Amino acid sequence: MCVGRLIFTYETDKEKLSEYVEEIFKRYTSSGLHICDIATGGGKSYTISKLTCEYYPKEFNRIVILCVQKKLVEGINREINEFVHSKNSIISRNDILVIDNNEEVIKKAIDNGAFEKFIDQIESCIEVLSSGNVKVLTFGCKRIKKTYEGIKNLFQVQGNRNELLSNQISDAELKLRNDVRNFFEIYKKYLKQTNKENDISINQLIRTFPALSEVYPQVDYKRKKVLLMTIHKAMYGIDPIISEKVYINNIADDNHRTLIIFDESDQAAIVMRNTIIEQAIDNYSGSNRFAKGYNGYLQYKQLIDNPEHISDEYHGELLHECLNKANNTIKSSWNKVFGNTIPYKNIFLGDIEDLENYRRGVFFSGSGLRLNVSNSKDNKQSYICYSKGEKHFKLFHAEKDTELKESFDYVIPMDNFLSLVIENTKVIKGQLCQVVKTALQTSIEKFKQTAKGLGKNKLPDNHYLGYPTIEREIYTLISRFETNSDYQFAQQLLEFMTNRKSINKKSEKLDLPDYSVYSQGVQLYQEEIDERDNQHRVRLSCREISTTPEKILIDLILSGNISVVLCSATASSASVISNFDIEYLKERIGDKIHVLSMEVKSKFDELVSNTYPKGHKVEIIPLEHYEYEDKRDEKAVLPDKYRILFSEEARKDGLDNTWFKCTKRYLMHNKKEGESISFQLYRLFQFIEAYAWFIKHEDVHSMIFFQNRIGDPIQTNVLSCLIDGSYKQQKSVFEDELPEDWTNEHIRISKNWEEVEGTILKELSDNKDAKIMLISAYASFKAGANMQYEIPDGLEYIQGDNWNKEGEKLQKDWDAMYVQCPRTYLMMNTDENEINFEKSLYNVMLSLMMLYERGCLSKNEIASWLCKALSNNFWFGDKNNPGIARDKAEWAQTIIEQAVGRLCRTRNKPQTTYILYDKDINCFFDKVNLKKSLTKEFRSLVSYILADEQKTVDSNINNDEIIRCNNANYAKRQLDRMRNIALRYTPKLGKEDYFDDEDEDINTVPYNVMINQKMNQSYKQTIIRKPVVSDFNELEDSDKNLSFIHKCYGDWKRNNENEIFFHYDPKHNNYFCPATKGKPGQFPVSPQSVRLDVLMKNEVIRLYFEQNGFATDWETKGMILHPDILMTDYAGEIGEEAFKAIVLHYTNCKENEIKHLEGRDYELADFVICNPDGSYKIAFDVKNMNPDIDHDDKPGELPTKEKRAIKRKRLGCQLITVSMLQLSKEPMGDITEIHGIIDDNGKIIESAIETLKLLID
DSSP: OEEOOOOOOOSSHHHHHHHHHHHHHHTTTSSEEEEEOOOTTSOHHHHHHHHHHHTHHHHOSEEEEEESSHHHHHHHHHHHHHHHTSTTOSSOGGGEEEOOOHHHHHHHHHHTSHHHHHHHHHHHHHHTOOSSOOHHHHHHHHHHHHHHHHHHHHHTOOSOOOHHHHHHHHHHHHHHHHHHHHHHHHHHHHHHHTTSOSSOBHHHHHHHSTHHHHHOGGGGGGGOSEEEEEHHHHHHOBOOSSSOOBOGGGOSOTTSOEEEEEETHHHHHHHHHHHHHHHHHHHHOGGGGGTTSHHHHHHHHHHHSOGGGSOOTTTTHHHHHHHHHHHHHHHHHHHHHHTTOOOOSOEEEOSOOOGGGOOOEEEEETBTEEEEEOOTTOOOEEEEEEOTTOSSEEEEEESOSHHHHHHOSEEEEHHHHHHHHHHHHHHHHHHHHHHHHHHHHHHHHHHHHHOSSTTTOOSOGGGBTTOOOHHHHHHHHHHTTOOTTHHHHHHHHHHHHHHTSOOSOTTOSSOOOOOSHHHHOEEEEEEEEOTTSTTOBEEEEEEEEOOOHHHHHHHHHTTSSEEEEEESTTTTOOOSSSSOOHHHHHHHHGGGEEEEOHHHHHHHHHHHHHHSOTTOEEEEEEEOOOOOSSOOGGGOOOOHHHHTTSOHHHHHTTHHHHHHHHHHHHHHHHOOTTOOTHHHHHHHHHHHHHHHHHHHOTTOOEEEEEESSOOOHHHHHHHHHHHHSGGGGOSSOOSSSOOSSOOOTTEEEOOOHHHIIIIIHHHHHHOTTOOEEEEEEGGGGOSSOOOOEEOOTTOOOEEOOOOOOTTOOOEEOOSEEEEOOOOOSSBOOOSSOHHHHHHHHHHHHHHHHHHHHTTSSOHHHHHHHHHHHHTTOOBOOTTTOGGGHHHHHHHHHHHHHHHHGGGOSOSEEOSEEEEEEEGGGGGGOOGGGGSSOOOHHHHHHHHHHHHOTTOOOOOSSOHHHHHHHHHHHHHHHHHHHHHHHHTTTSOOSSOOOOOOOSOOOTTSOOHHHHHHHHHHHHHHHHHHHOSEESSGGGOOTTGGGSTTGGGGEEOOOBOTTOOBOOEEETTTTTEEOOGGGSEEOSSOBOTTTTTHHHHHHSHHHHHHHHHTTOOSSOOSSSEEEOHHHIIIIIHHHHHHHHHHHHHHHHSSOOGGGEEOOOGGGTTSSSEEEEOTTSOEEEEEEEEOOOTTSOOOOOTTSOOHHHHHHHHHHHHTSEEEEEEEEOOOSOOSOTTTEEEEEEOTTSOBOHHHHHHHHHHHO
């Protein structure tokens, strides 16, 4: 959905722009997701702050502004302060709450004396109490004082804060909060026991202890209209102390309209991801990583083993019922796999392994994807084996299980074993959650019934102290088990309940599953061998990411009363690495997502451009990637084009050669095997060229040199001194080693924003003759870094229409910038720090799956890269993964656009703004880049690159083709899984798969089976109506009952005959692959190959299709169903509907007599015709087969004759197999088969119609 035209007339360019931006933001009052991707320089923060005070409070009960950094929160808070005191503000300062992190909150309370005042108020309150057990209150107060003194002393420790001190402060702060919380719990009980107050509101509590809200401002957050905080704080949660903790996904009160603005939203996505990873590592690092593996399952099993030993005082019979149900379900599931074998605690390594390079595991993303992770050259699989009589399991690795089955009674593939463990653990958690939910509802009802005076009070129930919370109910339940792992169980249960929140519309009766990584998360189970154990025990660790930023957004949006705004110049970036997965969000929420129209963006850019100073120019200067003709490192020399850039004196002294000799020696010594030094040299050469340019341009006083990493400061200082000649003023002499003590007056190297703001910008502001090049990394100043500086007296510049307030000194932007080609797309941290390695590994796990969701990577590629990540041998790029080319390009564009945005903060400019750029960037840009809002500077860069004749695309395989094939294979796997579950009760050979149903009764159909049957029916209706769509906007909500329906379409190339040609890989399950990687399909797919042309020749069938909205032909342009879907599912569906048209036209059968089978009878036949009493009269199984192709039974399948016999018996009626087109093959039985309803010309075969009439009428 697009925001349409906006038209205004105002006096100045600045006023026109301001009002236009304001009207854009006023449109964000409707519920849903809004993407505001207008370019830098439009006054977004100003507008948000103004509307927060003057407009949004009329539309929303609460406004939440989330920023990626504390300084951005402070900036917006200052802006809001300007407006909240104006005459147009409809809120006061008291309506606004800035929520700091917990340590900052308590430090402020210590520094300003608020906490001591709070303690005084507690003591004064206790003093006036005479009756009841006052001692317990006194003890609670003393505990608070003791903890307070401890944390106060910690804050007074001088010097740099180390990790140990930080951890001590964090632990002490948490203890202090809990002590305060516990005191008020005791206080509430005291009031009840002494009949002073049965239920005390939070407002009453604050009136009694006014310093409480000074110490912990968040206690009163429910009454605030505006909340400002960092993303990090929102993710970790707001702790109001005396009420339930609030997280980002439940920050909006029910039935209250809430606006949530994500400032710098693409970076917010990264912060959210990183925070989720941090929380996962904090909770499950070290030995805790086994808490979700097999050991974790055994702990849960032990928890519920003896329900009769657990008190039913609080939960009644429900607890015992749920525990018994859980026990019965997990026992049944276990017995299906292991018989009566006990789940023994120990698993031992069964064969000799190279433990040094041992990297094995299984990767899951929900139940829909599982991958065995091992070395690419290792074809062995992992098996859990058991021999009767032993009291342990053994882990073996073999290519096949044949020999193992001769030695063991049970041989279970590791992925199946872990699936069993995962599902059984879910069952236990699910039943425990049922108890918690019921108990919480009961507690809430009890609270309402016993609360005095609530009927007269306007406050909501949850504004009262002691209002039931889910955390308390979980704690109460886990306490019944008297385990030593209370915290661990409670934490996992809360996480489980939070993350199982439906990701679908609340109006839906059925919770339709979403199998994407965003909904399912990821789990990496690793086989860890205990080398200290003489028998080499095996422990299965688990790294898990259970939620994602995308899931959090969707949960917020689908609640119905929330408007979410993603606000950033790069908010619409299509890269999943540098942003939310915008495509996924569009697929999931459809018309609830709102984007700005190109007309609005163009108008915005025009208005911004008008505010620029007249005569301002942007000049683009490309720097080439120098490549040696002779690729041998030992033959590398200093090229003349860079030699002449050294100062004349340096060349005369031979220092150009000395520098190159030292540098080459160092690079050769430190290079890794297989690497070349040419890459490092090209970067040094570009610095030489950029710095030489900088020194020679007298009109350039300030320049930012952006690169991927800060680089070597010694090299930077030495080179700059050799280029500008200042080496002569250095104390040491350059002989055989790079001097470490050289400095250059023009060079500043920093990644610290405080240093830049406090020192470097000040230097530029204080001296018009200052000439500074700032060397920094992209990541250092991503979000909201305002690099402008005050204009020194006497500096020449040109002035545009500024935003400066009266009395403020004018500021200007930097004169020039260099941007290096971004390279840090997806990397592992290579240092020795374990925490950094874990963070990198978690990030890789999630990032790889996001790329998989977008079709950039295949299933096999995920497994291969995961193994490399585990081995810390992860060198990920588009040369070995051409499918990521587009996502990487979008990522690189985002990096560069954000960097160039640092030049676009004011309207005071140099006469010419210069952008020097690494020409390797060229391959990342195409015309699509211009279809968005761009700053003048970035647009100039993009236009220059697109006009460059030497622009090349670094990929020899078409990126679209790779993504199309990966999506087709993804859809095939998901459809196979869906059908496998939906057709659970149809006759088949072999053992049933393990299904993730909590319980099953012979008279009922498991929920999971039922839901997949509904999805399959929805899918069938979609494909017959829409074999081709012009774009995904044609897919309606009913089509999206299959959550991955978008994956079922691709932009397959078709010829003039509407034929699709495709290729498949016979080495990998005949999956689709690019033309250069596999074999061509046996024949093209077209309307003719699926017999649509013949069916449409029959007027009865054609008319029926038209009346029911079924496609009668394929549109020649647009996204079309994948070839395998067209050949199988689509062909079958049009055959069934064609036969139905014939039955309704030629027999006396009415529409309401035709029934599609459901439940345990699902797909025993395509449909049945019923008798008046509802019993089955006759069933039909319709085939739309190519008459020219052999259709014999395949090896491993149940023979057709047997299958039909079983189906007839279960249906209790005759089953007729019908072929729509005339077949030449002899039927298996004259009565049970009709070999053709129409001929090749679409004409009715009269004998077939007579047979139908005989059977039906």
